[in-house]
Amino acid sequence: MEKQQASNPLAEPVKGRVIVVNEEARAATGEEHKLGIFEALSTYPKIVIWCMFLCLPIIGIQYDQTVMGAYYALPAFQQRYGRFVGGKFVIEAQWQTAITMAGYLGQIFGALGVALYPLDRFGPRRTLSAAVLGITGCIFIQFFSQSIEVLYVGELLQGILSGCFIVICVSYASELAPLALRGILSSYANLCAVMGQFIGTGVTFAFQGRLDQWAYRVPFAIQWWWCLLYFMFIWFTPESPYWLVRKDREEDAVKVLTRLSGRHDSEQDARNRVLVIRETNRMEKEMSQGATFMDCFRGANLRRTEICVVAYIIQIWGGGAFQGYSTLFFELAGLPSKNAFALSLGTKAFAFTGTVLSWFILWRVGRRTLYCSGEAMLTVFLFLIGILDVIPHYSSHPGLQYAQAFMLFLFSFVYDCTIGPVEYVLLGEISSTRLRGKTIAVALAIKAVFGIVNSVSMPYMMNSDHANWRGKAGFLFGGLNLLFTLWAFMRIPETKGRTFEEIDLLFEMGVKARDFRKYLSDADFEEHQSSAG
Structure with a gap:
C-alpha cells in the first residue's frame, strides 16, 4: 500500500492506521522511534543528568511542606509561635x-504568573535562576521570623516560587528528553517529591526532641543546601531547544x-x-x-x-490525601505515636520503591x-480500608488496625507505582509544546484550589x-x-512511543x-510492510 501525502495523515495498512508526518521531518522521526531505551541512555547521558538536576527544586518544595506540617506538633515551635491556652502552648x-x-x-x-510572561519571554534557564534567588x-x-505573621508571608512567597518550579521543571524535562527516555525522565519528578517527603519526615523526627529554637530553625536552614547547589550549576544548564526554535x-x-549528544x-x-521541533512548532501554530x-x-x-x-x-x-495524613491516620487507628511515625x-x-519500579513498567506497558x-x-x-473500620469491635482488635495500616x-x-509518576508524564506529553507551560500552570492552579478544599475538610473529616x-x-x-477510574478509561490516551508531532495529529483528528495505540507511526508502518513483504 502506498503512503498518502502529508496533507492526508491517515492511510490504511493491514492493521490499524498510519500517522504520516511532514516529509522533511520524516527521517528524523523515524530515528526517534528506532532508538531503544538502553541505546538512548548511552547516547544521551548528559540529557539524563541535566533532567535529573532540573527536578531538584521539587525535593525542596515537598520538604518544606512536610516540615511545616510536622511543626504544629513540635513543642519548641508551639512555644515560639503559639498561644498559651489551657496550660500549654498551641498553634491556633x-x-x-x-x-x-x-x-x-x-x-x-506562581504557576499562572510564570506561564503568563517570564517563561515565554526569558526562557526556562533564566527564569529558574531568578526563582532560585527568590x-x-x-x-x-x-529562618529569622519572630512572629507567625512573618512566617506566613515567607510561606506565601515560597509558594509562589514553588508554582514556578513545578511548571518549568516538568515542561523542561519532557522537552529535553529523547523519545525513548521521556516517560522515565518526566516521572522522575514524582521520585523527587517522594524524596522530599522522606527527607522532611526524617529531619523533623531527628529534631523533635529538642526544646530550643534550633528544633525548627535547623530544618528551615537545611533548605539552603539545594539552593546553593542549584545556583552553582544552573548557569551551565542547556536551554530548552523547543524554546529556542520558538524564538527563531x-x-x-x-x-x-550537539553538546548534549553522544553520537559521532x-x-x-x-x-x-x-x-x-520546527515542524511540530509550525503545525501547532496552524492549529x-x-x-x-x-x-x-x-479546539483540540x-x-x-x-x-x-x-x-x-x-x-x-x-x-x-490519605498519604499526607498517614501519621495522624495511624494514630487515630489506635497505634502508639512512635509506631505511627515509624x-x-x-x-x-514504599512510595520511593514504587516510583522506581514504575519506570520499568512504563517502558513495557505504557501510560x-x-x-x-x-x-x-x-x-x-480504599474500600478495604473503609470496610476494616466498620468491623465490630474494631478498636479492641490491634490486628485489624495493623491490617488497615498494611x-x-x-x-x-501502588499510588507511586502508577498514577503518581504517570501524572507527570501526562503533563509533559498531553499538552502541546506551544502551550505546555500554560497548560501545566492551569492544571497546577486548579489542583491547588482542590488542595485548599482538602486542607480545610480533611481535619474535620479525620479528627476525633x-x-x-x-x-x-x-x-x-x-x-x-x-x-475517576471510569474517566481514565474513557479519556486517557496511550502516548508511549509518540513524538510530539504525532500526538498533535492524533488530537487534532x-x-x-x-x-x-491503533495508529502506526511512519517507521512502524515501514517495518510492518517490509516484514509482511
Missing part, C-alpha cells in the same frame, strides 16, 4: 489553616543538542531533531493561533487541558494501561473531636476513585483515547 487552628493554604495560594499565582530570600524570612534561534538549538555524528543528529491561556480551552487543546487537569486533581481526591516513614520508603490499572487497584484498597502501605506503593471518620473516609475516596 486559623493559623494552621492559613499557613497550609498559603502554599496552595502561592502556587496558583526562594533563597524566602528561606531567610522563615535554530542554530542555538542545534548547538545545545552529533551535529547532524542535532539538526535532525531540530527539524522535528492554535497564538499562545494564550484562552488557547488552552479552544480543550480536551488536552481537561486530561491534564483531571489527572492532576486525582492526585488529591483519588485518595492521595509506619509513616515506611510508607515513604494508559498503567494509569487505568492503578486507579482500579487504588479503588479496591492496606495504606499497599496504597502508597469532629467527624472522626478514620478509615471510613476510604468509602468517600473509594467512591470518587471509582468515578479527534481520535478516541482507546484508539490511540
